Amino acid sequence: MKIGVLALQGAVAEHIKSLQQAGADEVVPVKWPADLEGLDGLVLPGGESTTIGKLMNKYELMEPVREMAERGVPMFGTCAGLILLANRIEGQDWAHLGVFDVLVNRNSFGRQVDSFETDLEVKDMEGDEKYTAVFIRAPHIIEVGDQVEVLSTFNDRVVTARQGHIIGASFHPELTDDVRLHKYFLKMVDEAKQVRV
Ligand code: GLN
Numbered sequence: 063m064k065i066g067v068l069a070l071q072g073a074v075a076e077h078i079k080s081l082q083q084a085g086a087d088e089v090v091p092v093k094w095p096a097d098l099e100g101l102d103g104l105v106l107p108g109g110e111s112t113t114i115g116k117l118m119n120k121y122e123l124m125e126p127v128r129e130m131a132e133r134g135v136p137m138f139g140t141c142a143g144l145i146l147l148a149n150r151i152e153g154q155d156w157a158h159l160g161v162f163d164v165l166v167n168r169n170s171f172g173r174q175v176d177s178f179e180t181d182l183e184v185k186d187m188e189g190d191e192k193y194t195a196v197f198i199r200a201p202h203i204i205e206v207g208d209q210v211e212v213l214s215t216f217n218d219r220v221v222t223a224r225q226g227h228i229i230g231a232s233f234h235p236e237l238t239d240d241v242r243l244h245k246y247f248l249k250m251v252d253e254a255k256q257v258r259v
Contacts, residue, residue: 106143163207
């Protein structure tokens with residue numbers, strides 16, 4: 063199982079480490095279109111979505127990543143990565159990859175408080191303990207499409223959701239030692255691989 067981490071900006075090394083701890087065989091940073099070759103899954107980290115989107119266009123990654131998502135290759139977007147996957151962004155009439163049927167609000171928690179941690183219940187995640195989630199100028203999901211399943215909410219706001227092979231989280235799962243969400247993603251990758259074989 064070979065997983066890529068989009069390495070244009072953000073917490074790339076932390077995601078690579080979490081994926082390795084979660085049991086991925088091979089994890090590679092993705093900077094160029096050639097790095098996408100042979101990937102079974104891709105993680106889109108947090109950072110600043112406008113900047114990452116511009117860099118994806120500049121490095122000619124936008125089209126091939128979209129095409130991979132459309133082919134059913136699992137993708138996991140965290141924070142800015144969730145915004146990149148979304149097909150609707152509040153207050154603007156365009157999206158980035160547009161492969162995840164959700165409406166997102168950027169910087170949803172920003173005004174009240176910039177960064178915070180909270181314990182979440184995440185549907186279908188292994189173990190009984192809650193998951194400590196780190197939010198940094200985080201987006202939230204305002205609306206989900208028919209095919210999208212809500213996995214966790216915080217103060218009635220959707221902060222984790224899944225649509226088949228796509229999963230998005232508002233927070234930063236790579237910044238804690240708890241790798242259960244990365245394990246959940248690797249399970250999605252495993253399932254998708256079996257379907258494709
Ligand atoms: N607020 C950022 C954005 O709109 C995302 C923040 C993050 O990834 N920590 O892109």
